[in-house]
Amino acid sequence: MTDASISVTQSVVEQFTERYLRSIGCSIERSDDRWLVSVPDDTDTEITHGRHTLIRGEGTPDDDDDRTKRLHPESAFFQQLLREAGERSPSGKLSIESESDIESPEWIQNGAVEVQSAQFTPYYDRTAIVVLFRVGIETVSEYQQELLRAVAVDTRSEESLPKLAETFLDTTTVESETATSGTVQLTKTDVRPLLETARELLLESVQGQLDDIHREASRAADSEVEEYRQMQQQRIQELQEEHSNLSSKINDLSEKINTGDEDSRVQALRERKELKSEYEELDETLNELQERRDSGFPNRQREIRERHSLDVQVTPLTLTEVEYERGEIDFELIDGSIHQTVTLGYGSGIGVSDTVRCSSCERELTERNPLQTVSDGLKCQSCIKER
Amino acid sequence: MSGYDLVDIEVTHESADDLLDSLSEDGTDGSHLQSIQAVRLQAGQPDSELRSLKELDENAVKLLEHQVDAAYRALFEMDGKALLADEVGLGKTIEVGMILKEMHFRETDESVLILTPAQLAKQWQAELREKFGLDFVCNYDDEFEDFDAHNYIIASIDTAKSERHRQTVLDRDWDVLVLDEAHYVKNEETDRYDLIDRLSYNYAFFLTATPIQNELTDLYNVVSLLRPGLFGTRDVFHHYFVNSNQETLVNRDELQDRLNKVMIRNRREDTDIDFTDRTIDTRTFDPTPKERELYQAVSDYVKGAYSQDQGQKLVLMLLQKEVVSSPVALKKTIEKRLYDQSELTHADELESILDLIDEIDTVTKQERLLDIVEEARDNVEMGRVIVFTQFRATQQQILDRLASEGYTVHAFHGGHSSSEKEQIVEDFEEEGGILVSTDAMSEGRNLQFCNILVNLDLPWNPMRVEQRIGRVHRIGQKRDVFIFNMALKDTVEEYVLERLYHKIDLFQQSVGELSSILSRLEESGTSFEDEIFERLVAADSEVDLENDFDAMAVDLQEQRELADKLEEFNSGVFEGFDLGESDD
Numbered sequence: 028m029t030d031a032s033i034s035v036t037q038s039v040v041e042q043f044t045e046r047y048l049r050s051i052g053c054s055i056e057r058s059d060d061r062w063l064v065s066v067p068d069d070t071d072t073e074i075t076h077g078r079h080t081l082i083r084g085e086g087t088p089d090d091d092d093d094r095t096k097r098l099h100p101e102s103a104f105f106q107q108l109l110r111e112a113g114e115r116s117p118s119g120k121l122s123i124e125s126e127s128d129i130e131s132p133e134w135i136q137n138g139a140v141e142v143q144s145a146q147f148t149p150y151y152d153r154t155a156i157v158v159l160f161r162v163g164i165e166t167v168s169e170y171q172q173e174l175l176r177a178v179a180v181d182t183r184s185e186e187s188l189p190k191l192a193e194t195f196l197d198t199t200t201v202e203s204e205t206a207t208s209g210t211v212q213l214t215k216t217d218v219r220p221l222l223e224t225a226r227e228l229l230l231e232s233v234q235g236q237l238d239d240i241h242r243e244a245s246r247a248a249d250s251e252v253e254e255y256r257q258m259q260q261q262r263i264q265e266l267q268e269e270h271s272n273l274s275s276k277i278n279d280l281s282e283k284i285n286t287g288d289e290d291s292r293v294q295a296l297r298e299r300k301e302l303k304s305e306y307e308e309l310d311e312t313l314n315e316l317q318e319r320r321d322s323g324f325p326n327r328q329r330e331i332r333e334r335h336s337l338d339v340q341v342t343p344l345t346l347t348e349v350e351y352e353r354g355e356i357d358f359e360l361i362d363g364s365i366h367q368t369v370t371l372g373y374g375s376g377i378g379v380s381d382t383v384r385c386s387s388c389e390r391e392l393t394e395r396n397p398l399q400t401v402s403d404g405l406k407c408q409s410c411i412k413e414r
Numbered sequence: 415m416s417g418y419d420l421v422d423i424e425v426t427h428e429s430a431d432d433l434l435d436s437l438s439e440d441g442t443d444g445s446h447l448q449s450i451q452a453v454r455l456q457a458g459q460p461d462s463e464l465r466s467l468k469e470l471d472e473n474a475v476k477l478l479e480h481q482v483d484a485a486y487r488a489l490f491e492m493d494g495k496a497l498l499a500d501e502v503g504l505g506k507t508i509e510v511g512m513i514l515k516e517m518h519f520r521e522t523d524e525s526v527l528i529l530t531p532a533q534l535a536k537q538w539q540a541e542l543r544e545k546f547g548l549d550f551v552c553n554y555d556d557e558f559e560d561f562d563a564h565n566y567i568i569a570s571i572d573t574a575k576s577e578r579h580r581q582t583v584l585d586r587d588w589d590v591l592v593l594d595e596a597h598y599v600k601n602e603e604t605d606r607y608d609l610i611d612r613l614s615y616n617y618a619f620f621l622t623a624t625p626i627q628n629e630l631t632d633l634y635n636v637v638s639l640l641r642p643g644l645f646g647t648r649d650v651f652h653h654y655f656v657n658s659n660q661e662t663l664v665n666r667d668e669l670q671d672r673l674n675k676v677m678i679r680n681r682r683e684d685t686d687i688d689f690t691d692r693t694i695d696t697r698t699f700d701p702t703p704k705e706r707e708l709y710q711a712v713s714d715y716v717k718g719a720y721s722q723d724q725g726q727k728l729v730l731m732l733l734q735k736e737v738v739s740s741p742v743a744l745k746k747t748i749e750k751r752l753y754d755q756s757e758l759t760h761a762d763e764l765e766s767i768l769d770l771i772d773e774i775d776t777v778t779k780q781e782r783l784l785d786i787v788e789e790a791r792d793n794v795e796m797g798r799v800i801v802f803t804q805f806r807a808t809q810q811q812i813l814d815r816l817a818s819e820g821y822t823v824h825a826f827h828g829g830h831s832s833s834e835k836e837q838i839v840e841d842f843e844e845e846g847g848i849l850v851s852t853d854a855m856s857e858g859r860n861l862q863f864c865n866i867l868v869n870l871d872l873p874w875n876p877m878r879v880e881q882r883i884g885r886v887h888r889i890g891q892k893r894d895v896f897i898f899n900m901a902l903k904d905t906v907e908e909y910v911l912e913r914l915y916h917k918i919d920l921f922q923q924s925v926g927e928l929s930s931i932l933s934r935l936e937e938s939g940t941s942f943e944d945e946i947f948e949r950l951v952a953a954d955s956e957v958d959l960e961n962d963f964d965a966m967a968v969d970l971q972e973q974r975e976l977a978d979k980l981e982e983f984n985s986g987v988f989e990g991f992d993l994g995e996s997d998d
Binding site: 328 | 421422423425426427428433434436437444446449451452453455
């Protein structure tokens with residue numbers, strides 16, 4: 028699925044800023060690297076009303092004050108503008124016109140046959156919703172990753188329309204000025220189930236990325252568990268050593284008690300008592316640690332794995348009702364001297380919707396197995412090669 | 415690993431209420447499109463960030479903040495024409511690697527020419543490959559044809575300016591030119607300067623730790639190559655920035671402002687680089703009488719053969735090096751020579767050397783190596799030691815010997831594929847024990863997890879020694895590093911070690927210092943290895959030899975002192991990039 032984000036270059040920044048400011052009623056006088064912006068009092072914006080100077084490009088933050096702002100991809104002013112514009116009208120309507128360029132399917136584009144003409148006849152008006160989702164993925168071992176993805180769903184059939192989502196992205200670049208029209212017809216009740224479907228489709232589409240990050244997080248957790256296990260093992264060894272030292276000291280003292288004179292016996296007994304209690308304490312710690320080791324340190328494991336778990340946050344940011352048309356398309360194909368017209372199901376913005384098979388071998392025509400000839404039916408590349 | 419599915423994924427769907435509420439609101443025409451665009455821009459990256467950073471292999475290269483910063487500024491604030499003038503050892507090569515990586519990522523590098531001093535060309539090639547995955551052809555590679563036959567070339571500047579290649583180099587429009595040790599072109603009357611002046615390129619990155627070698631004019635020349643016109647004409651520059659008695663600067667602030675447009679200079683104290691201590695333990699051993707006899711025989715043979723036929727220099731040099739590495743290495747070469755070449759002069763001498771080799775039953779260095787590894791086994795984490803030798807035959811014998819003593823051993827040499835090499839390093843880290851490596855290891859591999867290194871034999875090229883040490887003593891090494899050098903008494907190795915390497919404090923050099931000394935030497939037209947060999951075979955007596963090596967050491971020391979002085983001078987001049995109090 029295509030990344031829906033747009034790279035923020037200086038020229039894009041300026042293009043967007045100028046259009047946005049003018050659209051909310053500001054006027055701009057441009058001179059070299061400065062823009063003088065007037066924000067009328069009745070303008071609905073968070074930007075302070077009155078006159079401002081925008082300086083193009085980067086510079087020291089000191090240049091920023093109430094009336095003078097920097098304009099570049101990371102400038103505070105531009106970020107504020109984006110927030111404001113993003114929240115202004117998160118839902119709306121957009122039409123994909125039938126006159127927009129007709130794109131022949133990849134199995135024709137990659138094949139050996141040329142398209143002489145293409146004629147689209149729309150039969151039905153259809154509606155879809157396109158949702159822009161922000162997907163935030165966070166783990167302890169990775170920086171937060173943010174993805175922006177567009178998902179398109181037909182409102183009636185709830186089928187996924189990936190091609191329409193791509194067309195949507197193509198028609199909403201910063202270069203495009205007038206792609207929206209009219210007010211949204213869909214109601215909350217219509218949209219709720221569609222949004223559910225869109226969420227599911229979204230998760231399917233980012234599954235690959237989630238899996239990759241999941242694998243990395245698991246590896247990080249595993250190595251932390253292993254490190255902990257080794258550390259505890261080392262501790263066990265140290266305790267065991269101490270344990271056996273104490274044990275032999277106690278034995279030595281017992282020997283003394285059996286053989287020594289009265290005074291040294293009493294002294295040795297006292298010492299042995301102290302050592303024995305130390306020994307018992309150690310014994311307990313050691314046993315406990317060994318038990319935890321034998322059961323695989325379950326608490327610690329759980330704690331580590333919980334810490335490494337992936338937190339995925341899905342936020343729908345914009346919702347667009349898209350009108351498109353469905354009908355049939357006639358491709359007139361030329362193969363040498365042979366002309367052949369093929370009629371296929373088609374939708375504006377979604378392209379050819381039919382699956383077409385080779386008339387000889389019944390294999391599906393695809394980008395990799397394109398149309399090779401139209402003489403005597405539509406034949407695929409594999410058939411011709413095998414001949 | 416077993417725990418793959420033990421780590422949870424928790425998906426939270428943020429509420430869509432606000433979004434649904436907005437369905438009923440009437441937006442102005444076009445405002446929804448702007449909202450979509452704004453959301454898409456918010457998710458986008460500023461286009462002037464280093465987008466290739468994420469592509470880098472973190473294990474291959476650890477980037478430091480000042481390096482990333484320098485690469486960014488050179489590319490985006492200086493429009494791809496910059497003088498990178500960090501103090502030595504701060505990783506100027508890394509900065510250029512990042513710049514080239516980024517240009518590669520943005521596909522603005524169809525043809526790249528890197529000009530370096532001859533000694534550093536291969537090192538550049540290895541670093542760019544290992545650390546940045548960038549493949550360059552070097553003019554010393556067999557596959558190198560000419561300057562119009564490849565798109566990514568590393569060459570010595572003198573090869574590029576040679577009569578044979580000059581025109582081809584100049585006929586081409588290069589996308590990127592990198593010039594290492596840019597002070598080479600400080601003098602406008604040299605062929606080198608002329609070459610760079612005539613070269614056609616879109617982007618250029620010049621590197622030097624010492625932009626000023628003698629006088630401010632040096633800086634004028636280097637900068638003017640990069641940004642013609644930045645300083646105006648030579649005369650104007652002089653009148654404007656240097657006072658009449660030619661000793662002090664005037665208009666410093668302005669000089670600094672202009673330099674800021676083209677030059678980046680990081681200073682060590684401004685970075686967070688902190689190296690651990692390095693302890694050098696040089697051990698010289700008495701050879702056994704048999705070994706001494708063999709050494710004498712080989713040296714006599716080399717001297718005699720060389721006086722008759724200087725064309726055999728390389729192989730004679732090899733014999734001289736092998737005899738101090740191990741008899742078995744020597745044996746292999748001699749046998750090959752005897753049996754491959756039927757019309758060999760001095761065959762009888764070689765035969766008798768073979769006999770001497772066969773008589774040797776104790777190899778002193780190998781016996782003494784056991785002391786070191788045993789000590790390590792008792793005192794160091796997992797007993798990890800790296801033993802370097804130049805020769806595969808020596809390597810094999812050591813491996814066998816150590817294995818028979820019960821040590822865990824790992825072999826690393828140039829014959830392994832790169833995935834095998836990676837596996838070997840991984841095994842060594844996990845299992846510990848001893849890694850016996852040839853100098854194939856020297857290329858860009860990081861072994862900071864080990865802190866003991868043994869030089870079983872010593873390369874006659876100090877750059878190689880530095881590369882060996884650089885494998886373990888680098889950024890990221892947390893423990894002190896111990897280097898053991900092994901040499902036999904009264905052999906060439908002892909001379910190289912005692913009289914040369916120790917004199918220039920080779921083993922205590924901080925990374926990068928050496929290249930400035932060596933490139934100075936090279937500028938005077940000397941190859942280190944050749945010089946050692948020539949002195950060795952030319953000496954008439956032991957006293958002569960000692961004096962010769964001392965003389966060479968004096969030269970080296972002088973170069974080192976000069977390099978130090980220059981660095982100090984430049985530090986002073988550019989202090990904090992603040993050129994000091996203006997006297998105007």
